[in-house]
Amino acid sequence: MVVAYAILDGFDLGAGAIHLIVARTDAERGSVVRAIGPVWDGNEVWLLAAGGVLYFAFPQLYASSFQGFYLPLMIVLWLLMLRAIGIEFRAQSTSQVWRGFFDTTFSIASGLLAVFFGAALGNVIRGVPLGPDGYFFEALWTNWHVVPNPGILDWYTVIAGVVALVALTVHGSLYVTLKTEGDVNARAHKIVSVLWPALLAVTLISLAATLYIRPELLDNYEKVPIGFAIPVLVFGSLAAMLWYHRGGREKGAFLASCAYLAGMLGGAAFAVYPNVLPASTGPQYSLTIENTVTGSYAMHVAFVWWVFGIVIAIGYFVFLFRMFKGKVSEAGGYGH
Amino acid sequence: MDQALLIHRLHFAFTITYHYLFPQLTMGLAPLIVYLKTMALRTGDDKYSRAARFWAKVFGINFVVGVVTGIPMEFQFGTNWSHFSRFAGGVIGQTLAMEGTFAFFLESAFLGLFLYGEKKLSPKMHWFSAFMVFVGSWLSGYFIVATDAWMQHPVGYTRLADGSFQLSSFWSLVLNDWALWQYAHNMSGAVITGSFVMTAIGAYYLLSKKHADQAKLFIRTGVIAGCIFSVLQLFPTGDQQGRMVAHHQPAALAGMEGLYRTQVGAPLHIMGQPDDKNASIDNPLSVPKMLSFLTYQRWNAEVKGLDAFPKEDQPDNVPLLYFAYHIMVGLGTIFIAVMVGSVLLLWRGRLFDAKWMLWVLMLSAPFPYIANTAGWMTAEIGRQPWLVYGLLRTVQGYSTLVSAGNGLFTLIGFMGMYTVLSILFLFLLYRVIDEGPEPVEVQVRIPRDLKEAASAVKN
Numbered sequence: 001m002v003v004a005y006a007i008l009d010g011f012d013l014g015a016g017a018i019h020l021i022v023a024r025t026d027a028e029r030g031s032v033v034r035a036i037g038p039v040w041d042g043n044e045v046w047l048l049a050a051g052g053v054l055y056f057a058f059p060q061l062y063a064s065s066f067q068g069f070y071l072p073l074m075i076v077l078w079l080l081m082l083r084a085i086g087i088e089f090r091a092q093s094t095s096q097v098w099r100g101f102f103d104t105t106f107s108i109a110s111g112l113l114a115v116f117f118g119a120a121l122g123n124v125i126r127g128v129p130l131g132p133d134g135y136f137f138e139a140l141w142t143n144w145h146v147v148p149n150p151g152i153l154d155w156y157t158v159i160a161g162v163v164a165l166v167a168l169t170v171h172g173s174l175y176v177t178l179k180t181e182g183d184v185n186a187r188a189h190k191i192v193s194v195l196w197p198a199l200l201a202v203t204l205i206s207l208a209a210t211l212y213i214r215p216e217l218l219d220n221y222e223k224v225p226i227g228f229a230i231p232v233l234v235f236g237s238l239a240a241m242l243w244y245h246r247g248g249r250e251k252g253a254f255l256a257s258c259a260y261l262a263g264m265l266g267g268a269a270f271a272v273y274p275n276v277l278p279a280s281t282g283p284q285y286s287l288t289i290e291n292t293v294t295g296s297y298a299m300h301v302a303f304v305w306w307v308f309g310i311v312i313a314i315g316y317f318v319f320l321f322r323m324f325k326g327k328v329s330e331a332g333g334y335g336h
Numbered sequence: 337m338d339q340a341l342l343i344h345r346l347h348f349a350f351t352i353t354y355h356y357l358f359p360q361l362t363m364g365l366a367p368l369i370v371y372l373k374t375m376a377l378r379t380g381d382d383k384y385s386r387a388a389r390f391w392a393k394v395f396g397i398n399f400v401v402g403v404v405t406g407i408p409m410e411f412q413f414g415t416n417w418s419h420f421s422r423f424a425g426g427v428i429g430q431t432l433a434m435e436g437t438f439a440f441f442l443e444s445a446f447l448g449l450f451l452y453g454e455k456k457l458s459p460k461m462h463w464f465s466a467f468m469v470f471v472g473s474w475l476s477g478y479f480i481v482a483t484d485a486w487m488q489h490p491v492g493y494t495r496l497a498d499g500s501f502q503l504s505s506f507w508s509l510v511l512n513d514w515a516l517w518q519y520a521h522n523m524s525g526a527v528i529t530g531s532f533v534m535t536a537i538g539a540y541y542l543l544s545k546k547h548a549d550q551a552k553l554f555i556r557t558g559v560i561a562g563c564i565f566s567v568l569q570l571f572p573t574g575d576q577q578g579r580m581v582a583h584h585q586p587a588a589l590a591g592m593e594g595l596y597r598t599q600v601g602a603p604l605h606i607m608g609q610p611d612d613k614n615a616s617i618d619n620p621l622s623v624p625k626m627l628s629f630l631t632y633q634r635w636n637a638e639v640k641g642l643d644a645f646p647k648e649d650q651p652d653n654v655p656l657l658y659f660a661y662h663i664m665v666g667l668g669t670i671f672i673a674v675m676v677g678s679v680l681l682l683w684r685g686r687l688f689d690a691k692w693m694l695w696v697l698m699l700s701a702p703f704p705y706i707a708n709t710a711g712w713m714t715a716e717i718g719r720q721p722w723l724v725y726g727l728l729r730t731v732q733g734y735s736t737l738v739s740a741g742n743g744l745f746t747l748i749g750f751m752g753m754y755t756v757l758s759i760l761f762l763f764l765l766y767r768v769i770d771e772g773p774e775p776v777e778v779q780v781r782i783p784r785d786l787k788e789a790a791s792a793v794k795n
Binding site: 045047048049050051052053055056057059060062063064065066067068069070071073074077078080081084085088089092135136137294295297298301302305306309310312313316317319320323 | 397400403404405407408410411413414415416418419420421422423424425426427428429430432433434435436437438440441442444445446448449453456457494500502503504506735736737738742746749753756757760764767
């Protein structure tokens, strides 16, 4: 579900981040917003649904990480609000100045959210200073070193944040190319061309940095060599993205970008398994799947209703995306 | 009280109170919109469609603010109530996750169709999307109430050695009998808000001599729904909810009623100020023996007062609990009077000319919000000093590693953010009301073939 959230909300975060660059005029900006307008809050629901599942399935993990990440989570909440305000109130305001204001709010909040989500993932990979009681509290930043007393932001998590920003920007640009025509479409293509080498570079840097601070993450891959399929997927999808993009096949490039995001997240999850929140204070304090999971009865019932619910939910989304498929024009569309 | 504990309580209380201003209207309006869409489909009369479109705009604005302010609620269980989440997450996480999976997906997917899809969808499909938005918002309400109900009246759990709760019976959690009555009472309260707001805007238009045909439709729909649900709010839902409290939370009942001493034939205090120091009600206006009768249907039944419970098990703020409860009941009584009076005038055909009544209806709009808020305060302050009634104390649940300073900082941050949100919200709502429902479209009034006419309008 986290992967679903990253892919779905990822493109509207990315589209938001490039919003100011890709669309210059008011009408162009309107078309970008309309491309994500009918779907963004549905995408955000994935975040809530994933949070809910995390809550009942791993209560200890939820309790520990939400308290420990108190400050960044509050900032994320405010950014989510600003983003929602930007996108919704933009459509409602008539004055150019206000629209410009909301466009900027939306764009900045989207970009910062991408950075924060990346940094959060970076924290999980790096490990957090868990105490013996399974709790911790991190300041926003300390001395920017990863040990011994890290903050939310240090050199490693900042790299992770940049990776997320670049990756989601590319992802969002590809979505915009799918949904728009004309100048906006051309500029979105240009952004992808410029950022693709950057994405390759930051992906390699983050990989090297990860292995530098946590070399033991390779253990799982050595134990289960099939896991090496994941990095192959990551780089394969990067190559495919470029190939489809050069060939002007927008859908293929977008799907390759989806595969890239899934691969990055899957690779991280595979590497930290069975930990769900590794401790920087020593492996004996790490939160693992076994020591955080709720009772098996609860997991069984939940599995039944969850599969049932998610199948219905996917049904709605297929229906919704089909209703709103195709390109948006500058003048109108979607019965606004 | 520990300073950090107080701040975490205020943090949640502030954000949830603000949040609930919006869902109570959307949940209340949803069935009224479905009614309008149904009438539009059945009669083919365009005035219903126009009314539905107007209310969809109001719904949309409220929905967005509801979503935006709702996300922090789920986060705060972990951020501000970390220990509570570790103990109880395995149980209440179920209902919260079900809300996401069953209600939010449904609601957000169909709201998109309902708000943006009228021209693309057939009238029947559009009706269906309105109906699904209604189902989604009401399901959402149910899962939240079921979550709260478990904290009020925990069922279907086992407790492990480390103090954490595990789910042992899914159906008793989902069909908690506390949840069923609380839900009925709460949803009826939401419809009261929806119908008072609908009536108030209708009254405003009528008084300002604008959109007369729409205004009359709003008022008629609003007062009839308002009348039905104001009565349902008292009986049976409020009555049953009260008995549930009396049965499972006698200390909360004693606090709500300001009953300091256990009495045979206990009186019902209509007015008066609770005096904690002397353990009595000052300047009381009471109906003798009424509380015994209402609670146990016997005039001389014994009702437990606060003195029957050790100090540490009593609600920690009796005056606030007492006043919240009395404000809720008092307003509920006034709602019945206003709405029954309006329906009588409507029935006599005099409501639309009765200026004084239109003024009353217009100015009543804020009061259901106050009543609903006071009702929730009654439920949650009555639950104190427990987080999970009888099992986990509030003082055991908050995030001990988040300092009072950090808590206060983010509380003030939310206050600032919500102030901005309020300004934008009121501005947009004002504009929607000022624009009013769209005027009558001549083409669409020809009832021959609605679809053809609609496409003619579009072209």
